[in-house]
Amino acid sequence: MPKKVTIFTTNTCGYCQMVKKYLGAKGVGYEEVNLDLFPHRQAEALSLSGALTVPVTVVTKHDDSQEVIVGYNLAKLAPAVA
Amino acid sequence: MSDDVQAVPVHDVITVGAGPAALTAAIYTTREDIETLLFERGVIGGLAAVTDKIDNYPGFFEGIEGLTLADNLQKQAERFGAVIEFGEVTALRDEGEFKVLETTSGTMKARAVLIATGSDYKKIGVPGELEFYGRGVHYCATCDGAFYRDKTLVVVGGGNSAIQEAMFLTRFTTHIDLLVRSTIKASDVLQQDLQKYVDDGKITVHLGVATDEIVGENNSVTKVLATKTETGEKLEFTPDGVFVFVGLLPNSQFLKDTPIELDEVGLVLSNEDLQTNMPGVFVAGDIRSGATMQVASAVGEGATAALKIREYLEDRKHPVQN
Numbered sequence A: 001m002p003k004k005v006t007i008f009t010t011n012t013c014g015y016c017q018m019v020k021k022y023l024g025a026k027g028v029g030y031e032e033v034n035l036d037l038f039p040h041r042q043a044e045a046l047s048l049s050g051a052l053t054v055p056v057t058v059v060t061k062h063d064d065s066q067e068v069i070v071g072y073n074l075a076k077l078a079p080a081v082a
Numbered sequence B: 001m002s003d004d005v006q007a008v009p010v011h012d013v014i015t016v017g018a019g020p021a022a023l024t025a026a027i028y029t030t031r032e033d034i035e036t037l038l039f040e041r042g043v044i045g046g047l048a049a050v051t052d053k054i055d056n057y058p059g060f061f062e063g064i065e066g067l068t069l070a071d072n073l074q075k076q077a078e079r080f081g082a083v084i085e086f087g088e089v090t091a092l093r094d095e096g097e098f099k100v101l102e103t104t105s106g107t108m109k110a111r112a113v114l115i116a117t118g119s120d121y122k123k124i125g126v127p128g129e130l131e132f133y134g135r136g137v138h139y140c141a142t143c144d145g146a147f148y149r150d151k152t153l154v155v156v157g158g159g160n161s162a163i164q165e166a167m168f169l170t171r172f173t174t175h176i177d178l179l180v181r182s183t184i185k186a187s188d189v190l191q192q193d194l195q196k197y198v199d200d201g202k203i204t205v206h207l208g209v210a211t212d213e214i215v216g217e218n219n220s221v222t223k224v225l226a227t228k229t230e231t232g233e234k235l236e237f238t239p240d241g242v243f244v245f246v247g248l249l250p251n252s253q254f255l256k257d258t259p260i261e262l263d264e265v266g267l268v269l270s271n272e273d274l275q276t277n278m279p280g281v282f283v284a285g286d287i288r289s290g291a292t293m294q295v296a297s298a299v300g301e302g303a304t305a306a307l308k309i310r311e312y313l314e315d316r317k318h319p320v321q322n
């Protein structure tokens, strides 16, 4: 289990729901930053991911290293939160 | 899981995909105690879940948000015991009574399989499109539209999806140039809706305009180069981003090494029982050759396929004696 997971989302984004559903199914807790509610945090998502898209999932490991996963990418998300 | 043959998990039914067709099939099968596993590599609810609003699905007189409909279908299927696996089916073969599926969760067997994989968005195939993917080039309005608040966009495409998504994107943008290679192919209702946005100055439609290249620098799109197909005149647009909706590509690549018959565009052929030429393998929804590409029809086909799967499984449990 990672130390912390943060997901940048928007209200209408189906792939964001999938990241949340996947983490929920695996029992991994997360913090959600909804960019529709907090548009000023868009720049943060962009600088982390280099992309104008959501979901952006930031996985902080126990050694405080971070992995940033852009989109709903199970091949990367599954091992990152295992 | 109903039993175990040589350590490979065996299921009564596996659906490839968990869009409206497969989720409906699973509601029907699991409600009749036919154990069912659904494989979903993308979004549960399929294309319906990444669509802002479904306006013509019966029973919701004011329309329903795609995500809400998808969530409801998932909950209903899970209420009867359907299990959804997060992963992809990559190959399928026939071993008679059992169908063997290669998946990202390992090899699995099923007594019956439902192919309900729908389609994915096509790319235009022009320079810059892949390079700026996610950094100015997008295929999902409900995901990425919010990044274009008070900005301008180019939308490429002239079918139902392009028109519907362009109208959705106007809630964020100040202006959209809609580039249509030939003429608009959307339904009359959508064309009438579009006219309101054109009259309001929110969308400008450019008919007979082919997109040639997406140009950018420093991680963002700066220009879209295009050509008027009739005159050859070169056009230049300077949007903040580009959304592409130029049609759909059937998700049947995983069937390429199987004897399952496809039509000329890659959709799966079936008989009147929605069964493919591989016994025990059924097909429903957008991926079926002849489908009408609507949620209501996908749901109807899902129900039909489930009932036909039940008959197929019953026939094998109690073979007719001559």
Ligand SMILES: Cc1cc2nc3c(=O)[nH]c(=O)nc-3n(C[C@H](O)[C@H](O)[C@H](O)COP(=O)(O)OP(=O)(O)OC[C@H]3O[C@@H](n4cnc5c(N)ncnc54)[C@H](O)[C@@H]3O)c2cc1C
Pocket: B016, B017, B018, B019, B020, B021, B022, B039, B040, B041, B042, B043, B044, B045, B046, B047, B048, B049, B051, B053, B054, B055, B056, B057, B087, B088, B089, B090, B116, B117, B118, B119, B160, B161, B162, B164, B165, B251, B254, B284, B285, B286, B287, B292, B293, B294, B295, B296, B298
């Ligand atoms: C922009 C847009 C707007 C639309 N608006 C409307 C509308 O207003 N009204 C309406 O009725 N219809 C609308 N549609 C059409 C509607 O969304 C589809 O007809 C419907 O979703 C089809 O359902 P399906 O279950 O057949 O396929 P899909 O919804 O495409 O679901 C198939 C699922 O299978 C998954 N999959 C594919 N391959 C694999 C694999 N190998 N392994 C595991 N999973 C796999 C996919 O990820 C997908 O989630 C719209 C479509 C679009 C694109």
